[in-house]
Amino acid sequence: MKSKLVPFAALLLAAMPNDLVAQEKGGVINVATIGxxxxxxxxxxxxxxxxxxxxxxxxxxxxxxxxxxxxxxxxxxxxxxxxxxxxxxxxxxxxxxxxxxxxxxxxxxxxxxxxxxxxxxxxxxxxxxxxxxxxxxxxxxxxxxxxxxxxxxxxxxxxxxxxxxxxxxxxxxxxxxxxxxxxxxxxxxxxxxxxxxxxxxxxxxxxxxxxxxxxxxxxxxxxxxxxxVPDANTRIEAAVSGQYDYVDALPVESFDKLKSAAATQPMLLKPFGYPVFVFNTAEGAANNMEVRKAIRQALSMEDMLAAAFGSTDFYALEGNIYPSAFAWSTDAGVEGNYNAADPEGAKAAATAAGYKGEPIRILTSRQYEFHYKMAQVAAEYLKLAGFNVDMQVVDWATLTQRRADKGLWDIYITHSPFLPEPGLIGSLSTSSPGWWDTPARKTAVDTFTAEADPAKRVALWADVQKVIYAEAPFIKIGNFNAVSSISNKLQGVDPAPWPYFWNASIKK
The missing domain is CATH 3.40.190.10 (Periplasmic binding protein-like II)
Known part of the structure; x- marks a missing residue:
């Protein structure tokens, strides 16, 4: 299983190489974050x-x-x-x-x-x-x-x-x-x-x-x-100018601009992870599983990814929760349930499910600009399918607070790196915002987590993914690559999904 996991080293597509020089103590670095x-x-x-x-x-x-x-x-x-x-x-x-x-x-x-x-x-x-x-x-x-x-x-x-x-x-x-x-x-x-x-x-x-x-x-x-630094464009300009030693979560359209910058270089993590729409399965319109599936049926994952990332250099259309580089990759449950882009069929399915125009409250933030762009596209497809869309754009800290309240939202938009153990996926937990808790979830997840044999666990993960597609507690949109920037004077920083700065030093 381990041999197919993507190591950190394979994630680096473009970055300044670390000089092979002795690292010395001292100095201060400034790291720009999304908020x-x-x-x-x-x-x-x-x-x-x-x-x-x-x-x-x-x-x-x-x-x-x-x-x-x-x-x-x-x-x-x-x-x-x-x-x-x-x-x-x-x-x-x-x-x-x-x-x-x-x-x-x-x-x-x-x-x-x-x-x-x-x-x-x-x-x-x-x-x-x-x-x-x-x-x-x-x-x-x-x-x-x-x-x-x-x-x-x-x-x-x-x-x-x-x-x-x-x-x-x-x-x-x-x-x-x-x-x-x-x-x-x-x-x-x-x-x-x-x-x-x-x-x-x-x-x-x-x-x-x-x-x-x-x-x-x-x-x-x-x-x-x-x-x-909540504004994405401000982060781009700050990265290009070298104002910060490291800038996290940059829009992918900044990549070429960063390549030509004098003070900094881009770092691309490929593949980084996947954007995800998480449903509130506990309360509101999305409590109805058939309504969730109708929402999924309406959406074009391809159009959302294109709006968010522009070029296929930065995204891939794939419904498998784990991509092919991972031992966990399986297409179980995907066929017919991914990238349908069928608002007319979704409208009929939602009506049959008993949807009566209740607001579909989409919770998103512009601090991750690609979240917001996907939300905009999703809203248009959902409106075509007859859904009453209430888009709520807030800062990321507010989003993480609101998503803990079952009464405040129906969909929230987030993303996840590809985690080394599927049991780490938050939505598999009944206490995670979304609160997915059904007999089918319990049977599939508990059987998977109780098995120690790696080969058997791969097959059991396919059963879990099947239930995810059957009950739609969340929607994977596709795969994406993440862009950050690193100053030319900073060394000892390896590309990683959660950047860390122990081992980092300033070139003397």
Whole structure:
């Protein structure tokens, strides 16, 4: 399975090569992001922006290497798993300090994992399978499962709705002190201006070579400033001028302009992931599965992708949730349910389903400009199909707040990288906004997650995808590539879906 996952190195199409020179400590970099993160508690948010910033402050037991294999981070080694798949024993690294100077031990880990299963959507996803989390001694944690749960290691490694380890004394539901074990720590946050992280001099790096998100993490920089720049055109001009050292989430039409810039170069992640329309299956018009399927029938994925990304250099029309480079790729359920572009047929289907003109509230943001462009195209197709469209354009932080309220929306637009483990897909969790919870989902997902054999899991994933297409809890639009920019003076930054700046330094 691992051999077909796309490694980080294959994601880089165009970027300035890192000079093979010694990296020195010192300096400040400014990173332009799409906006203000709604929180700095990565357990309580699935927003990529939250993970991008907070992964520098907080750490998890495991993370992912360049080949997207789970690798130890705060854990000493990979978990020891009993033959029946029900007992995970985690050995912890010794000598790890929190940013408040206290030592990390198993009590902190147990408290943190309990908080994760209580507050985090992905933790709640795992909680139903967990019997207990205990600490036999100060350097060991045991997770006892009710039944085998194959995605657990990957969930513990993920920086999204993350199982971060924080001091046992700082476990309040609402985080007010931001104390982790990461290479950088929070110094100041000025809303809508910047988030200032400074080097944590007590950081204990792993000794092995850097490897994706894993291995050694070197804090060369004195300071990292994450600056919200919500307007996409402003981000483009700032990237071209070299105003920021790294600019995230640029519209793809900026690629050629960046190639000819003097101060910066483009970085293209190919393939990055997929745009997705998530339905509110709990309340409102989209609670009706046949209405959801009628909405899907109306849409032209091809026209939405063309509007959002322009050239097929930056997108591909494909209904398989995972593209062909991944072992998980399957066309199960896709035929007849993708890119129909049939508003007339959709109108008849919606009427037959009992749709009576209720508003279809589409929640989107212009901070990811391609989301907004897709929403515009979708709205026109839905109007042709007789749907009453209510487009709600808000900033990204507001969107992430509103999507948690079942009464406020019918569709929200987001995107996801291609994740190394399908069990990480948020919409598979009944607690994720969308709240997909049906007997068919439970049977397919639980069977998939309980199976440990890689070959059998591939076949079982096809069954899950079949149910996704049969019940339409969300719609994959297609595949897309992501553009960012990097300053010519910045080195040590590898292309990655969630950019990270440990190991980064400024050329002297």
């Amino acid at each position: 203000e993160p709604p929180t700095l508690d990565p357990m309580t948010s699935t927003a990529d922006l939250v993970g991008i910033v907070t992964q520098h402050m907080f750490e998890t037991l495991y993370t992912f290497d360049k080949k997207w294999s789970v690798t130890p981070l705060l854990a000493e080694s990979l978990p020891e798993i009993t033959a029946d798949g029900k007992t995970f024993t985690v050995k912890l690294r010794s000598g790890i300090k929190f940013q408040d100077g206290t030592d990390m031990d198993s009590a902190d880990v147990v408290a943190s994992l309990n908080r994760w299963t209580k507050l985090a959507s992905r933790g709640k996803q795992a909680a139903g399978f967990i019997e207990s989390i205990t600490a036999p001694d100060s350097t060991t944690v045991t997770i006892q499962l009710k039944q085998p749960y194959a995605p657990l290691s990957a969930l513990l490694a993920f920086n999204n709705s993350a199982a971060i380890i924080i001091p046992s004394e700082k476990q309040a539901d609402t985080m007010s002190e931001f104390v982790g074990t990461g290479p950088y720590m929070l110094k100041e946050r000025k809303a809508d201006q910047y988030i200032q992280l400074v080097r944590f001099d007590g950081y204990q790096s792993r000794s092995n070579d850097s490897d994706g998100y894993g291995g050694a993490r070197h804090a060369y920089l004195d300071e990292i400033r994450f600056v919200p």
